[in-house]
Amino acid sequence: MLMSSRPDELDVALTACASGDRAALRLIFDREAGRLVAIAERIVRRRELAEEVVQEAFIRIWTHAHQYAPERGSARGWIYAIVRNRAINMLRDGRREHTVEEVETLRETEQADEIMAAWHRLDRESRLRDCLGALDETKRHGILMAYVGGYSHGEIAGRLRIPLGTAKSWIRRGLSALRECMA
Amino acid sequence: MTFDRNEIAGIADEHVLGLLEPAEAAEIEAEMERDAELKAAIAASRDRFLPLDAGVEPATVDETLWRKIEAALPAQQAAALLPSANDNLKDGWRLTALSALAATLLLAIGLGWSLMRVVEPVVIAVLINDAGEAQAVVEDFGNETATVRLLRDFDVPADKTIQVWTLPSREMGPMSLGLVDKVRSVRLHGPTLPAPRSEQLYEITLEQQGGSPTGRPTGPILAKGFAKPAH
Numbered sequence: 576m577l578m579s580s581r582p583d584e585l586d587v588a589l590t591a592c593a594s595g596d597r598a599a600l601r602l603i604f605d606r607e608a609g610r611l612v613a614i615a616e617r618i619v620r621r622r623e624l625a626e627e628v629v630q631e632a633f634i635r636i637w638t639h640a641h642q643y644a645p646e647r648g649s650a651r652g653w654i655y656a657i658v659r660n661r662a663i664n665m666l667r668d669g670r671r672e673h674t675v676e677e678v679e680t681l682r683e684t685e686q687a688d689e690i691m692a693a694w695h696r697l698d699r700e701s702r703l704r705d706c707l708g709a710l711d712e713t714k715r716h717g718i719l720m721a722y723v724g725g726y727s728h729g730e731i732a733g734r735l736r737i738p739l740g741t742a743k744s745w746i747r748r749g750l751s752a753l754r755e756c757m758a
Numbered sequence: 759m760t761f762d763r764n765e766i767a768g769i770a771d772e773h774v775l776g777l778l779e780p781a782e783a784a785e786i787e788a789e790m791e792r793d794a795e796l797k798a799a800i801a802a803s804r805d806r807f808l809p810l811d812a813g814v815e816p817a818t819v820d821e822t823l824w825r826k827i828e829a830a831l832p833a834q835q836a837a838a839l840l841p842s843a844n845d846n847l848k849d850g851w852r853l854t855a856l857s858a859l860a861a862t863l864l865l866a867i868g869l870g871w872s873l874m875r876v877v878e879p880v881v882i883a884v885l886i887n888d889a890g891e892a893q894a895v896v897e898d899f900g901n902e903t904a905t906v907r908l909l910r911d912f913d914v915p916a917d918k919t920i921q922v923w924t925l926p927s928r929e930m931g932p933m934s935l936g937l938v939d940k941v942r943s944v945r946l947h948g949p950t951l952p953a954p955r956s957e958q959l960y961e962i963t964l965e966q967q968g969g970s971p972t973g974r975p976t977g978p979i980l981a982k983g984f985a986k987p988a989h
Binding site: 592593594595597600601604605606609610612613616622625633634637646647648649651652655656659664667693694696698701703704719721722723725727728746750753754757 | 768772800804807812828979
């Protein structure tokens with residue numbers, strides 16, 4: 576896969592951040608900020624909130640860089656997880672300043688496309704693409720709605736018109752099948 | 759939060775997908791510091807799903823976002839500013855430079871390029887992407903002229919352009935050499951800069967049409983590499 580094919584300079588940059596080197600944080604910003612804003616925006620749905628998420632995330636990357644170690648996975652995965660967590664927290668805190676209707680309209684129209692696009696854009700050689708493709712449609716959709724769009728169990732159940740308990744167990748089974756397929 | 763050891767992989771996945779209740783998620787975050795197996799499961803899960811994020815179309819980000827971040831940065835607790843910090847960073851770059859060097863040699867041998875030139879560039883940089891694949895070649899003639907040749911077709915949206923940069927020194931910061939519009943090879947007439955050196959960084963980024971509004975790279979880096987003397 577793309578990101579594991581060479582020693583990761585993000586890894587080195589995090590070490591430098593931990594010892595106070597701002598140029599290293601800038602390097603992470605230059606390489607990743609565009610994607611991180613886009614990832615946050617897929618979840619919080621508004622550009623200015625997405626930038627707020629990324630701004631907070633970069634402060635956290637800076638203050639927690641010393642915690643990063645290879646056993647926490649790739650440096651990129653660690654950085655992205657910080658942004659994802661901030662975005663999902665903002666979503667769950669209800670800090671989006673939308674009325675319910677606005678949110679519904681925004682989410683339903685654009686987001687359904689974006690969620691499927693994230694899957695279709697995966698490299699053709701990618702195991703993840705194949706393994707998601709091997710799941711039945713509802714499970715695949717539920718997993719993508721959660722990961723890409725930041726939907727909760729309840730929101731997924733509502734959108735897929737299935738009971739909450741069913742949504743939870745389908746996603747759980749889908750994740751388990753995915754792990755097996757990718758192992 | 760109590761969970762069956764057999765469920766660790768499942769809990770890790772649900773955490774990474776953002777499906778746990780906020781209180782559960784906080785507990786898992788704390789628990790993973792004590793539980794190596796949980797930590798490993800979360801790491802594996804993050805990297806399993808990462809391609810869904812890594813493939814996203816990057817947003818255009820401008821300098822104001824960086825300025826806000828920089829203004830809010832606290833001093834590092836262990837801010838000893840060890841000289842090794844910078845060396846570490848350079849080591850990362852050196853790896854890039856080594857792959858670029860290998861690519862330069864291949865190109866030079868394979869194409870016999872510099873042999874056919876009447877005017878020799880001062881330095882040549884092969885720009886490589888994250889995967890280490892050669893994407894473009896910059897030849898800097900040092901007299902405000904440089905050429906860039908793209909080695910593949912980049913997918914450039916209608917409202918974007920590819921911009922070529924170099925870093926003459928840390929103090930100067932990145933300087934624009936010019937834009938590459940819809941062609942694979944172009945001669946650039948940039949600003950007057952210090953004579954290009956060996957190991958000088960060159961890169962291409964995706965910027966809004968007309969080039970970066972801030973005069974500094976703001977878009978995603980498509981490829982970068984370090985210069986080698988041309989002769």
